[in-house]
Structures are given as structure tokens and as C-alpha cells.
Amino acid sequence: MADALRNADNSDMSSTTQARLAGEAPLLNVRDLAMQFGGLKAVDGVALKVHPGEVVSVIGPNGAGKTTVFNCISGFYQPTGGEVYFEDKPMHRLPGFKIAQAGMVRTFQNVRLFKEMTVVENLLVAQHMHAERNLLRGLFKTPGYRRSEKALMQQAGDWLERVGLLEFANREAGNLAYGQQRRLEIARCMVARPKLLMLDEPAAGLNPNETRDLDDLIVSLTRDEGISVLLIEHDMSLVMGISDHIYVVNQGQPLADGTPDEIRHNDAVIKAYLGEE
């Protein structure tokens, strides 16, 4: 794990991935995104690309419209302008659950677990789209249904082990410690088998140890599972350490984008964060 972390750190200098350099088709392509609430333009002209296997971060000061961007991409808001393409298929105008079915699964800034259900049940529910949902087959427990349920259980068990929650499998999710809830939420997304995992401030409220664990987890997801990650985060050390590409949003508008190194030395970004003077 520690090696992976160091590698991620070292790759800062050249972290723009091969795919991005070669101009390959991006997994997620957002163009000219706009979201207007009445007279307020919360998001205006934001564009971003995520290539397969990349970790891409969106950063910006508080109230910059990062979460609004997330909500537009994941279908929880209907964007008032712009286009969202996922694997070259248009996603704007689709409801949130369709977008999730297409392979974009997100977490929430304030953890949204099924609190009164157990930890395992949370992971079983999350596999709803992959489950055998035929009512009659379920009622009569056909071999196919049993196989399907067993596979769900197996997958849930594997992920619980991976995020270190196996021993809490039968605990109610609401009774877990906060850091564990965060990890469970990521595991819940992963059992839904996404191609792009969207994390909305996953490190919020975590202590430094837990943040380091999270860092390792995200790196291992892209490395072992081959998924891409789109990240909103305030914790700069986390963002700078694991991102391949960073987009900076300020007051709803794109401010800069580039590798972590470029962003770190970008004057406009420093100004936006520290003020004009």
C-alpha cells in the first residue's frame, strides 16, 4: 500500500496519463455545462474529461459549484445547458438511476447509507441492478435465483473484507463509526460495478490516518479494478497525491486545469484560494 502511495506521489511530475496525451476518446466528456437556479448561475461553462483509468479531481473554494457540477453529471439536477457524454452516449436529460445503470455511481458529501439496514444488506441492495429480480423465480427459489443471490453475497463479502468491515457485517450501518461509514459507502458503490466512481468529498470529517487509508483505497481501485475516479475534495494533500488531472472551479466557472504540479503553481488558483492581494 505504502508503495502505491509513493508511486502516486512520484508520478506527480508526469501524471497526465498516456490516454490523455494520445487524445484517446474520454470515458466522460462534459462540455459547456451550465446550471441556473432562477437568476443565479451556479455553474457556467464547465468542461471536463475523464479518461479510462484516471483519477480526476475537481477543486475550488467553498461554494464554487463543485457539488452542483457533480449533481448535474450524475443526473440529480437537470443541467440547464451543456452536454454530458459517457462512453460517447449522451447522459444529460437522463434521470439519475439511468446514469447509474450506465456505469457512473456516486457517493454523497453527507454519507447516505441505508442506516437501519445491516452492513451486508447495504451491499446487497447496491447490487440491485445485477440481481435476479424476477418475482416468480425468487418466490420459488429456482437454481438460477440461488446462484444469483450467492454471487451477490460473495461479492458483498469480498468487498467487506477489502474495506475491513467484515466483522461488522451484521451491524446496522447507522451504528458504524464515521470513517467506517465512509468506507462502506465506497464499497457500496463498488459492488454496483461502476466504470466511473464519483466521490463527493470522501475525506470530509476523516482523521489523517483514515485519510491515508482512503488514499490507498482509491489508488487500489484504479489500479486493481481498472475504474476511473472523479473526485471532489478539499484535502489538498489527498488531491495532489492521487490525481492525474485537476480541474479548478471558481464561482461556477472553470478557472484552470492541468496536472497537480501545474495547478500548484498556477497564479489564478492561488489567488482564488488566498484572495486577491
Next chain:
Amino acid sequence: MAQILKKAGTSPAEAIPPQPSYRRPWWSATAAAVLTLVLGGSVLGVQLESTGITTTVRLMGMETWGWLLAAALAVFLHQLIRPQVEDWRARTRKPSRFTLPKIFSGQKRQLWIMLAIGALLIFPFMSNRSAVDLATLTLIYIMLGLGLNVVVGLAGLLDLGYVGFYAVGAYTYALLNSYLGFSFWEALPLAGLMTALFGYLLGFPVLRLRGDYLAIVTLGFGEIIRILLNNWTELTGGPNGIARIPKPTFFDLEFTRKAQEGNVPFHEYFGIAYDPSYKIIYLYLLALILVLITLFVIYRLLRMPIGRAWEALREDDIACRSLGMNPTGIKLSAFTIGASFAGFAGAFFAARQGFISPESFTFIESAIILAIVVLGGMGSQLGVILAAIAMTLLPELAREFNEYRMLLFGLMMVLMMVWRPQGLVPLKRPHMELDRG
């Protein structure tokens, strides 16, 4: 912090449950065989004979008892070798680390459930008419409570118009019978389907609503159904209702003294004297079977993806959407499936009463069914059963307080909300067990 928590929890190795004990297979096999004899004997081995006003019990012939003994022996042997068979199957099966708990986990629980069903089957033969009649009514309320539990307890959709579906079920049978001559058995599935359709149709407009707003719309729906039935006089007979709805038949045998043309009554076919209590007992057993089917179906649904989705939707519909679940479909399925149970209950109610009118389907019925769900514990099946029994038995036992019945009812609800808001038997989360392997 993480380490402390890890120490506090049990390690997975410790959590592996002990294998079922094979220590006393003889005992359990004997118990099962005796139970078979008692149950089978009481149903098949004896015959009730009424001479005048007294009823005598007559033993059946040697042949019947021979078969019963053979059945008991088969059960005995099966129980005896079952541990070995299961052991062998467990060893040959591929191990998986998690398994869903089985419907009868543990022999003790299995025994209890068998005993309860056995007792419920014997009960009408040991009891008087009015008790059996009251038990049948209780069973109807159990069915209604279980159905509403799907909508309110599991999916978290507050439905105050559930009685509307009950009315749809009852009128479906009554109308199909009086206009098209459908029998109970032909109309029962149609009543379920019709009510499911109504549940689906109501589901559409209320999909966007939640909480109080949903409650108001469903309340309106229940009233619309009642007022429609009251005013559509040409079809439903209006406030006069529909009378002479036939009772269910037993494989086309009627329970009347004189059968309709071309039909044989039950007692003539079996060569026994006519007794009106046969009909009551038959209705009771029918209701019992319907309730057992309802229990089984909902038990399975709860452990299927759809049941988990209902609960997830109750917990957090935004998270549901983010995981690719279609909240519209899930809500509609809860409404539809929940409503269909009311349809079956309604058709049975119409058959039992023989007469229905819109008077039977007022808001107070909805309130009582909802009270059963809340009193029992949202989502809990055992709780609903206990609450339904309490809600139908208590008013009967407290007949003298008739005028104060609603007062007592309200008082009980208030006290429950203060002392035990989670209900009599709160829903227990299914415990997933770790398998050895």
C-alpha cells in the same frame, strides 16, 4: 481507533455458528412422528358424527390408521437420517462464506412453527362456532395488516386509503358473481389482479408525493372508492349493497343444506348429517390457508431483491437512485403487491359475509388496519399478527365498554407511542451467517 474497534468486535472465526447438533436425532425423529400421528389422526383418523344435538367422535377403520402409521414411520426415518444427508450435502457443496438464513433456522423454531400451525388446524374442531367465526375475522385482519405492512412498514409509504383496495377486492367478487356467475375460486385470482391494477393506477399520480401529502391523497382515494360504490347504483346497488354472494365451495361441493340445481351439498356427498358449523370451519381453514400463503409470500419477498429495495427506498431514495434503482418502479411494485393482498382479503370477506355494502369500507377500517401495522411494529410480520389478534379480540372481550371502544383504542395508541413506539415486536434485521468453508 480502528484497532480498538477491531478488538471489540468478534473476529470472523469466532462468529462461525456451531454446526447443528446431531446429539439427539432419535428424540427429534420420535417427536416428529408423534406430531404426524396426532395431526394426521385428528384430521383423517377420526370422524365427527352428530346425532341430534350431541357430537360423537368415531375412529376410522384399520386401513386409514394403517396408512397414518406408515406416514408416521416415513417421517420418523426421514428425520433420523436427515442430519447425515445434510452433512453429506454440506460437504459436497461448494463452500460460500455468507448464506442467507433459512426459513426455519434451528430445529426448535421449526418445531414451534409446526406446533402453531397444528394448533391452528385443530382449533376449529375443538371450539365453538362464535370463537371460530371471530378467529376467521382475525385472520382477515391479519391478511390486511400483512398487506399494508408491505406498503407502510417496508416501503415507508403512508397509505390511509388501504380500505379502498379491500373494497375493490370484495366488489370484484360480488359483481363478477352477480353479473357473470363467477364462483369464488374463479373470482379470487381476478380480485387479486383487479386490486393490483387499482394499486398500480393509484401509484402513478402519487409517485412524486411523500409523507403527509401521500397520506392525504391515499385517504382521498379510499373515500372516492367508497363514494363511487355508494352512488353508482345501477352497477353496485348503491347503499343497498350486494346480497346473496355465495360461499366458497369445497371442490364444487356446497355447504348449504340443499344444494343448487345439479350440485351436491358437502354433507350428502360424504354421507354425514348436515351441520351449519362445517361451513364456519371450512371458512376458517380457508382463511388460515390464505394467511399462511400471504405470510410465506411476504417472507420470501422480504429476502428478495425487491424487498430489500423497498426498505432501501424507505431509508433513502436519493441513495437508491444513485445506485441505479428506479424509485418509480419500486414504489409501484410496493403499491401493487400490497394492494393485491387486500384484494384477496376483500374477496374472501365478501364470500364470508354473503352481503357487502359501502358501509363496510369506511375510513375507520383503514385506520384499524394501519393501527395494526403501527401497533405490531413497522415491517414485522409476527408483530402484525399479534396486533391483529389484539385489535379484533379486545373489542369482543370488552363488549360492555362498547361506547368507549374508540376511546380505549385511542388511549392504547397514545400509550404505545409513549412507551413502545417501535411496536410490540419490532422488525429484526435478518442475520447473515458465516458458513464454515
